[in-house]
Structures are given as C-alpha cells and as structure tokens.
Amino acid sequence: MPDLLLELFSEEIPARMQRRAAEDLKKLVTDALVERGFLYEGAKAFATPRRLALHIAGLPVKGQDVREERKGPRVGSPEAAIQGFLKGAGLASIDQAKIESDPKKGEFYVAVIEKPGRSTPDVLAEILPNIVKNFPWPKSMRWGAASREPGSLRWVRPLHSIVCTFGPETEDPEVVRFDVDGIGSGDVTKGHRFLAPDEIRVKRFDDYAPALERAKVVIDTDRRKDMILHDAKDLAFAQGLELVEDEGLLEEVAGLVEWPVVLMGSFDEAFLDIPPEVIRTTIRANQKCFVLRDPATGKLANKFLLTSNLIASDGGKTIVGGNERVVRARLSDANFFWKTDQQVKLEDRLEKLKSIVFHEKLGTQYERVERIAALAKELAPIVGADPELAERAARLAKADLVTEMVGEFPELQGLMGRYYATLQGEHASVAAAIEEHYKPLGPSDRVPTDLVSVAVALADKIDTLVGFWAIDEKPTGSKDPYALRRAALGVIRLALAGHNLKLSDIIWRHFARVREDAAQMQAIAHLAPVAERAVQLSAQGSDLAVKLLAIVREHHQDSLIEATSLEQAFYDYQATSDLLSFFADRLKVYLRDQGARHDLIDAVFALEGQDDLLMIVRRVEALGRFLDTEDGKNLLAGYRRAANILRIEEKKDGRAYNEVPDLQIVNDQGQIEEKILAVALYGEDGSREGARKAIDSEDFEGAMRALSRLRQPVDAFFDKVTVNAEDPALRANRLRLLNSIREATRTVADFSRIEG
Amino acid sequence: MSEPAHMNPARSFQGLILTLQRYWAEQGCVILQPYDMEVGAGTFHPATTLRALGPKSWRAAYVQPSRRPKDGRYGENPNRLQHYYQFQVILKPNPPNLQELYLGSLKAIGIDTALHDIRFVEDDWESPTLGAWGLGWECWCDGMEVSQFTYFQQVAGFECSPVAGELTYGLERLAMYLQGVESIYDLNFNGLDGVEKVTYGDVFLQAEQEYSRHNFEHxxxxxxxxxxxxxxxxxxxxxxxxxxxxxxxxxxxxxxxxxxxxxxxxxxxxxxxxxxxxxxxxxxxxxxxxxxxxxxxxxxxxxxxxxxxxxx
Known part of the structure; x- marks a missing residue:
C-alpha cells in the first residue's frame, strides 16, 4: 500500500511548540482522511527546529467506488419527466437507463450511477492546504510581500517550502500538487542549515529520513534526545563525573538543534562558592547547558555541557571558548549578586516591598507580609510552633524578592532567602521556613514538617485565599489565575499532617486584616490624582497644598472607617462561609482522590460547623471503620428503620416528633425493650451523652463505641415493640424515642447521607 | 576587503559599525545617521517605527545611540551601560532570504559559520510603549545573544501590512566577542595600537559615571x-x-x-x-x-x- 510523505519546511520553530505541532499535524491529517473514508496502517509525525514532517503508511490508492440506483418515471411518461430524470441522474439519453418492473407500478426506468472513488492524491491536495492555513499554532505570524494582502497565510515563522509525495514502494511516487498562498508543494527539501544547505530531492519517507540523516538532520526528537543524553553521559563519565539530569532542559535543547553535538566546557573553580542551585539555574536558564557533579561527593563540578548544532571545523574549540566566556560572565554576575545581596540584611529590605504591588486591590507585598506575620504568629501556638519565630520567619519570607539574585532568577525565591537568612545568623527554623513557606506547591510536592514552616506556609496560603475572596476573584471553571485551588489544597495537606485548625475563626479574623488593606488601596486609587497634585504643590511650598494634603488624609481615614462598617462585617461573614465551602469542596476532591467514600464525606460535612479539616478526616475514617463492623451495619439498618417510620408517620400527622421523649410514659406504660432503649439513650452511661462527650474530646472511636451500644436495644425494640400503639400518647412518645435514635447518630454524622 | 588592519571589525569598534553599514548598503538599504533625539532603542527612530507602517517598501540601516537611564552602573559594571549603540536594520517587506542576509552580515564581520554555532532561539518582541509586537528570535553565537531578529506584526497598534523584518545588533557585546575582551571599556574603538589607541572607556567611561549620577541622583x-x-x-x-x-x-x-x-x-x-x-x-x-x-x-x-x- 502506498505511503504519504509530508514536510513543512520553515524558519526556526520555537522549541517548546515542536512536539505539540507534530502531534497536531498527525491528528489533523489522519482525521481528515478517516472522515473521508480513507483508512491507513500507521502514522508518525516528526519535528525539528526547521520542519514538521508526517509519514502515513498504508493508504489506499483511491477511495471506495460508490454504486447507487435511482428510480425514475414510468416508461411512457411525458417528455418533461424523462428529461428531468436524465438530468438529475446525469445520464445523456434514456438508453443508458435500464427498465425494471413491478406489479403495482408497471415498467419504469432505473438509473445506475457509479461514482468511482476519488484518487488519494486528489483528496490530499484538497485537505492539506486547509490544514496548513488553519494550523493551531499557539502564536502565529504573517511575513513578506504576501502580507500586503489581508488574510495572508499565517505560520509560526515564515514557511518556505512543502514536500508532499504519495505512492507505492515499487514505483516512483508522485508529487501531490497543491498551493498554499503561493507556496507550491514539491519534492525538494534542504538539509542542515550550515552542514548541508543544498537542496535534496526526496521520493518517499524511506529515502527521506536517511537522506536527511546524511544531510545532518535527525528528524526524530526522541532520537536527538537520546543522542544528547548518551553523549552527555559519556563525556561526563570520561571525566569521572555524573550528569545532573534535567528532562525539561533536554527536551528544550533537542528542539534547538537538527544535529546535536555535545561539548564540554569549564569555569573557574572559585565560582563553586556560589550556591549550587544558583550555578545550575544560571547555566540552565541563560545558556541552556547541563551541569555535572562529582558522584563521590555529590557536589557540582566546575564543568558544563553544551549542545551545539554544528560539527565545527576546529572540533568545537571556538564554540566551547565562546560559551565559556558567556558562562563566565553570567557566573560573575551571579557571584556579584550573591555577594552584594549579603551586604543588606533581609529585614532592611522590607521597606522595598512597599513598592511591589501584590495586587492592585490588595495592596503591596509589604502589607501582605504584615498580614502574614500577624496570622503566622496567631497560628503558631495552634500548630505547636514558637510564635516569635513564626512571626520573624513570616516577616522575612518575602524579603528575597527584592534581592538582585531573585530579581534575575525568580525561580530561586525562597531558596535564596534561606541562604541569606542562614548567613545572617537567623534561627535554623526561620531560615527553613523562608524557603518552605511556599510549599506544598502541588499535589505531589513535599509538605514541610518544621512547625515554624507549617505556620508560615499556612499563613501565606490562607492570606492569599482570604485576599482573593475579599475582592471576589474566585476561581471559576477552568480559570484559576492565582492558583487558589492549589493554595487550598496546600492548606488541606498541611492540616491533615496533624494540625487542628478551626478554619472559620481563623478566616473570619483574617478577613478584617485584608479588608483594611484593600480599603486603603481603594482610597489611594480614589485619591491618587489629588494626592499627586498636592505633593507637587507642597514641594513648591504652597499653603493650599498643605490644606489639600490634610483633606486627602482625612478622606483616607473616612474610607477606613467605612470599610469596617457593619455592612462589611456581614459581607465578611458571607465570604467566610463561602471560602469554607470552597475548602470543603477541595477536601472532598482530595479525599476522593485518596479513595475515601464520598457518601461518608457528605455525611460528615452535612453536620453544622465542620471547619476543622483534620477532625473531618478523622471522623470520616472512624465512621468508615465503624460501618464495616457488625454493630455498625446493624445500627445503620436500625437508624434507617427508625428514620423511615418517622418519615411516614410525621408526614401522616403533619408534625415533627423532635421533642425529648417523656421518660415517665416510658416508665409507666412502656415495654421492657422500650425501657432498655430509653436507658441506652438517656441513661447515665447512655449513648447520646457518651457520643457527645467522646466527640468533644475528639475521640471518634469512642463516639462510635458509644453508638454501637445502641445496636442491641434498637434491634430488640423493633423486634418486640409496636410503634403505632393504640394509645396516641404512647405512640407519640415512641416516635419521639425513634427520633432520639436519629438525633444520637447525628452527633457523629448525618446517617441519611450514607449509601449502600 | 581591502580595509586597513585598524578598520578590521575584529579589532576596532568603529570598524564593526562601518562594516555593517557597508554590508547593508549593498543590500539596498539607505544608510541613515542616528536620530537626533534621546531614544531608548533603535526601534524608536521614525525610520523604523513610522516607516514600518503603511504599504510602501523601505530599507534602511543606521546606528542608534540608545539611552536606558536605569541600566547605568557608574561605569563599574563591565557589561552594562546607560548609553550604548544599537545597529538597526529594517527591510519592508522582509525579503524571503532575510535569515541568509543576516548570516551574511555575520560573515562580513568575521563570524565564520563553519566555526561558530549560530542559533535562532525563540524570543518574541514587544514594546508596550510603542504598542508594537512581533515574532522572532534572539540570535546566538556560541551561546551569546548577539542580535534580535523580529518580524513586526503590529506597530502603534496598527497591523503591519506588509510585514517588516527588523534586525538589531548589540554592538558593544558583539565587539567584545570579536575583540576577545571582558569589559566594554577595554574595547578598542579606533583599532590603532600604542599611544594612538582609543578605547571605549576613553570615549565613554566619564560619561557613564556622570550620567549615572544624573539619572539616579540629580x-x-x-x-x-x-x-x-x-x-x-x-x-x-x-x-x-x-x-x-x-x-x-x-x-x-x-x-x-x-x-x-x-x-x-x-x-x-x-x-x-x-x-x-x-x-x-x-x-x-x-x-x-x-x-x-x-x-x-x-x-x-x-x-x-x-x-x-x-x-x-
């Protein structure tokens, strides 16, 4: 079966887009073929910096023939009807139609229309131009003289030529001819930009790939990656070193070369005094080079590996020399940052945070730090951290944002703070918290264990969430620009590591802090033009300006007062409960991912005031275990029976039986089983009280044990006692007793939510 | 080329400028002089910003002294200046072989592509102040960014029709590489030796110090x-x-x-x-x-x- 070869040859495609583009090309072409009834045996797409290529194997030469019979008018019909039939069926004369007959209609004409399947190249020539024109590049551009016209072709970078051939292995394939905005398809491509710039005529994929290989182009990204990795490891090994592997970098580098040549360079050993993360980040971000380490000590070596796109005539000496120069300059910069950053203490940098806006409605980083510090101090005793250390760590946590190093390499935030904190003699926990307060960054990121880190990490995330809730910028659908879901998950994971947080109180209190800063921002935005003018005038010594400034300040005060009004408090209350239900949703998602039963989660969440994440989870776990026991299962059955009877009778009577049962009636008129149940519920050692006490001391197992003591009395009650007694007072009291069972279980969970 | 040794782009800063001018003149560019106003980058020259707009063809090249007051370092940083030179080329519409022309210019200043690793690395350009953006690359020579290559898509908020190709060479950095020096101030400006040699520092160090004081303090x-x-x-x-x-x-x-x-x-x-x-x-x-x-x-x-x- 014949093969298709397609190549789109362009100027350099961004590395990050290549893999996706190759996949898109494959999908678009194969989908379009399948849609038209063309099946194929296999397809593979390739990308290099200068080309996308597609090979589809085993396509038919042409599409399926289609045969259609169309019934016409009766023989002897008027001429007009005959002519209309001929025209519709595409026949030249009535002789071409055959005559059939059936008993009802008699003899009539039938046209047999045979549509031969279209040739595959024709179909390809029809579908490919549209695919090229509408290719889903993340960013595309126009270029050249053609861009004078509106609607000219867009591609990721200028598209230069197209190869498209189709044919069987045994014969010379044909060029599938089409034209996209003046670029005609053909069978000519080019090799490596510098090593084999000449044109290459290709026939099909089988000779295309080797011809390009000879022309120093490896079309398969994964093979280029393998080559780089293999050579890098070899070069490292030869020096007794180990490659610091980096998949992201490898993928990117493979997208920057058509013919990878790995070379080793080195830098002055003195630079190894710079933290290794900084060296690695510098060399990676700026130079796209790999670093190496000594396998014995694990320390970085003063070597790096670059991947060039050239077999250089001097063996790469010049290239290495050039790269070494740049690495040297970059490391000098990094070293300079490292040294100068140490000259300013972290606490002395805080002032600068005033000039960094965190969010225009939420104030500056400085204000945010103040809030986080207050919250961290408040949270510290709850998680068992030293409040002073937590406050200190929180106050310094963002200071590294204004260091030179983090300014240059934002991804080193936190880590640099830790280095600088350690160097200026901060407590080890403070230094650790500065780095770790960003954690956990995702579902698989490590949760910090140092308690100071926990306090600051919680404060950082809760402040973010409360802040964006305060200004009503919540995540919607797939949009979560401030990563608030991640922040909530972070809080959940931190809490579940063993910290009891009464979230509603914490959030409610923090709203007030955020609100104050937000109000200030609003006031400032409002008064900014006036203030600017006032400052300018006062610089000129104007009396009027002094008055103006006083007015500005007064208004400023007013807006603060407004912000703390009752209305605001009400709004805060709503926002708090809204944020709590967001936490509840995230927790459900998290627990479900962990394999917990969603009905048990719902059963616990249905209770009022569930805001302690750790307790919720413990309760869910205890409930699950309890329901697995015989006692649990029977109690659940008993509960359901009670609830069912109640539902029916309450509906019938049009009233609820939620009063406490009259124990006197039980005592005087009740059956023995009823008395036992009453004692089990209300007695000194009764389940209601027992379960409540256990819950209060957060002993969920104890609560379940207390409930399980109800099981036998409930079973016996249903066995022997008729609820619907003749005596209405007795009946009502029995219904109240059933309600007490329902109530008792609610101390643990809402049993009505439990399934199965 | 029959240039005297001191005009060799690998030996003299002005030789580099003159070589680029000659090269682009041969490609049909009008060789303009710097715009007589303070600008942040060569793109601000009306020969680029305004000429990039409208249907008329246009080819120009020029050196543009560029001022970035914030980048001043009192003459103490070997790589950063508040006043530096850009060599700017604009070809509208961009010819189909613009990349080859660019590589030709590198060859003209002595960068042999058989020895040096030249790469086009994604870098999309945007100027918020000019309401302009384009797609292109930073051009690497042996791991060092030596030029910016942009296909203008929009300027002053208007679609470019036709699209212009813009090349910007960072002259100091390029010269440092060609001359093999580690500090901008050590660049040989006039290509002469001994007492006749004038360095970049001789010409600009004092200015860097004074303007840094001005820009940051006064x-x-x-x-x-x-x-x-x-x-x-x-x-x-x-x-x-x-x-x-x-x-x-x-x-x-x-x-x-x-x-x-x-x-x-x-x-x-x-x-x-x-x-x-x-x-x-x-x-x-x-x-x-x-x-x-x-x-x-x-x-x-x-x-x-x-x-x-x-x-x-």
Missing part, C-alpha cells in the same frame, strides 16, 4: 514631570493642527513627524523619572499607557501622510 524630577506633560500636550496639539480639514481636498496629515518627536521625548522623560524612582509601581503602567496613546495617535497620523502611503 535629574530634576520637577522639570522632568513638567517636560513629560509638555511633550504630551505638544504632541496632541501638533497632531490636531496637522489633521486635515474635513472639507479640504487634500486629506493628508501635515505634522505626523513633529508630533512623533514629542512622543519620543515623553518616552525618554518617563525613562528618566523611572530611573529616579519617583514613579510608583501603580503609576508606572499609566505612564506607559499615556506614551502608547501618543504613539498610536502618531501612527494613525503617519498613515495619512505620503510616507504612510497616501497619494500626493
């Missing part, structure tokens, strides 16, 4: 704020004055260029104020927006001139 902010407002107002005024009367036969705009000068000026005033640290982060965005509005209005005016494609 620039008169009152005056700069005033000049910003004045330039903004003047730009609007000239644009309005040059606007064709609705009933006139000639519907051309008559003062796009003088108005654009004021836009350039406002932009530079903003850069100076920014370096002095008197523009808060919140205000920053609004200043940039104000300059962009001017640039857009100037672009619109330019499109109504002969240079912008309106028949005389």
């Amino acid at each position: 620039a008169d902010t009152e005056m700069l704020f005033r000049h910003f407002r004045d330039a903004e107002a003047a730009c609007r005024k000239y644009l309005e004055a040059g606007e064709p009367k609705p009933d006139a036969n000639d519907q051309r705009h008559l003062m796009a260029l003088p108005a654009y000068d004021q836009c350039i000026k406002a932009s530079h005033m903003f850069n100076l104020l920014d370096a002095r640290g008197v523009i808060s982060v919140t205000e920053r965005q609004s200043y940039i927006l104000r300059v962009r509005e001017l640039a857009k209005a100037c672009g619109a005016a330019w499109l109504k001139t002969e240079g912008g494609g309106v028949a005389a």
